[in-house]
Amino acid sequence: MNLKDIHRRFDLGRSFYFLWCGESMAVVGTTMMGFALGVWVYSHTGSAVAFTNVILAATLPAIIFLPLAGGLADRISHRVIIVCCDVSLALLLLGIMALLWLDRLEPLHLYIFNCLASIVAAFRKPAYQAAVNTIVAPEKFTRASGLISISKNVSALVAPQLAGIIMAKAGLVMILGLNVVTFCSGTLLVIKAFSHVRFAPEPRHGVGKEPVLRSVLDNIASALKFFSVGHLMAWLLVYTVVRNALLSLATVMMTPLVLSTMSSQMLGMAYTWSALGGLFGAGLLVLIGHPRKLMALVGVADLLLAACVVSLGVVSHPVAYCALAFFAISAACVADACVSSLWMHKIPGGNRASVFALINMLTIAATSLVIFVGGLLVDHWFQPALAPDGRYADSIGLWLGVGAGRGVGLLFVVAGGLFALLPLGVLLYGPMRRLAETQPQPQTIQASDSPSVNAL
Template sequence: MQTFLFIWLGQIVSLFGSSLSEFALAVWVYQTTGSITHYALLSLFIHLPSLFISPFAGAMVDRWSRRRVMIVSDSITGVTAFAVMLLVFSGQLQVWHIYIAVGISSVCNAFQWPAYTSAIPQLVPVQHLSRANGMVQGAIATARILGPSIAGLLIIKIHLHGVLLVDFGTYLFGLLTLLSIKFPRREKKITRHKTSIEELWQEVVSGWNYVVIRSGLRKLTIFFGVIYLSAGVLQVLFLPMVLSFASEKELGIVMSVSGIGMLLGSVTVSLWGGTKRRIEGILIFAFIQGLCLCLGGFKTAVVLAAIGGFGYLFSRAVIVSLNHTIWQQKVPQDLQGRVFALQNMMEKSLLVITHLSAAPLVEFMFKPLMSENGMLASSVGRIIGVGDGRGMALLFVLMGLLNIGAVLVAYRTPELRRVERELPDADRFGVDNTESDNTAAC
């Protein structure tokens, strides 16, 4: 556990630096170009490279030392940050430089995240997995809360090049923590021979097959598709929905309260460890998430938006931590990189889909429906109101009801409800090849 705590400390510092530079670069792009399109393209470059490379990255993570993957990923990302910093100092930074830089960082993240997540069972006793996953979520929450606010102050005081210098320093700190310790040796010998594209693809497929042939894990994946979809809608529309009835200052309060919810949820899991049957905890807090989405869209009130955001992100920290623990216990160590990479790909895919579709959906469908003379003004409008922002509110309510419906269906699905009891804990270093071979042959 001590080794994990040391790595966790390095990663939380590195995450904080990434949050600083991501915010600062986004501000620079918008201020330099004045273009929403360029600003939106930055988000795509952050997500798309990781999305496309994730399946293959997971297979390679399972082949290599997780520690080495994390060291190489941190090194490349740090060098990239240093190169951008030099461009700023020389006055030659262009927008396309930033697109390339965040694209490289996105590729590195596709390797870093599954390596980090699948390394946790190597470093932490089984009984403390939920606590460790809660600490990881807490690190993410801390970076999200403190990063943008501190970056905003640093841009004024030390400008973009200063922020990038701080970011480079955080990468060095994270790298030094990894270099100064050793991971416990994996019992299964790591494959080191050269691999063809066909062999690598077969390894990617084997990770997918492991999930597909186990009904409980397959249905858990589908259930989390709904969770990730609602998270994508929240990420895209929560800010403009709140701004439709609140001031910028009130928005800042709502966002801060929501971020504190995720941090407290992470701390709660870290101290509590979660429910004995983790799937029950997931279903309970997913139901709460649905209620919070409905609450956030129910009325034009800052208090309700803050409570909804707090409850949603508090629940998300618990849900993600418990979900990771289930997969870490039910999937063999030498497949976890692939499985977590596939989950990352699914989450990023739904995030990109919501980024591309949520705004047009609201603009051309939900907004007209909830206008003062809209089709739903005299029915739904009497409950949640009509006019500016109420189309987004309606979508939030529908996503909340979708979450609640998914929980009810999940509870009525025995394979999912009993996934922890019916699926034995995996051999941490081996795979049941019989099932996988049979599946491949079908």
């Protein structure tokens, strides 16, 4: 492959790369901030409940506002929403910095900050997801999704370590200051990305004379209708929500699984290898480009993910944990990028942000529920049953072992085994397996200077 071919394969347009770089800076800053705020709260309170409240405050408010945010993003320019959200978050950060500087910062302030930041993110994310459609040619959606996945995994690999070093040397105020810089810089890159793109909503009867709120509600209703009309898209929604919930459950429960028998250093190694696996999987998909049978690839990758999750519940050796974490996240990233590409192809132009918002809302709700139920199962059923004198000690315990951490191991086995039924169903059901080969929805967002997306 010569340089010309490489340039053609990776030419997603300058606008996308500006937008991607701006989003990557925001992801790194957000990851560093989340890590630093959690450390600050736990170090000042010593309470695990206070620590988990920080996480819940940063996620749950988004569930309420995501539908409204998606409808608004289908009515208003994506650039305006993203820039306003970045500026709002920078102002919130300056407020926290002022409280910290005056030595008046308390955990309650961080709960409020995380709630407000979650609402801002609820408006920003659907606009960003829909914006990628406006500046990337359809045949390059998969490669764009792979690049977005790379930035997320680089952030997961680098940001916590970097935040830990900065916290130790300069404290929380430096982390917050860097976040202000990253969000402001990202805003400039977003403005540059959209400098040649004009927002042009899909024309509808009478929509120009409708009040904004009425139009937003209509977009939300259209998003719901999109899933009620086509059963294949409804199944893809179920598949997306369930797989994301399982991946989040495995990621969260990896901590008690490893720490029950090993050190925190070993846990850090497992997460490092999982992030490297994410980079490998996303990089592989970027090199492949746009596979013809996207959904079949998703099914195979998720079968590998399910097998790795089950195996993580069985093994107990450090090398096995790292290897399985690597392959699990590699497979997950391949499937994630392919599913994202499918959504970008299938969602109609006038309702992209609304549909993305609905997907994100259901994913957050399902993930919170699955993690909560998983914790209850481990504490009140699986772990007591796999104690040395427990109910399953002489049956399942002969296979999984008994004692500390084996309840979490059983959760991994059960969750991975149940999840494997979904990709098996995809591979066996022809219409779902061939979903990517059906006619995509027409694109309705156009560039201002040229009808060709590639010209951007």
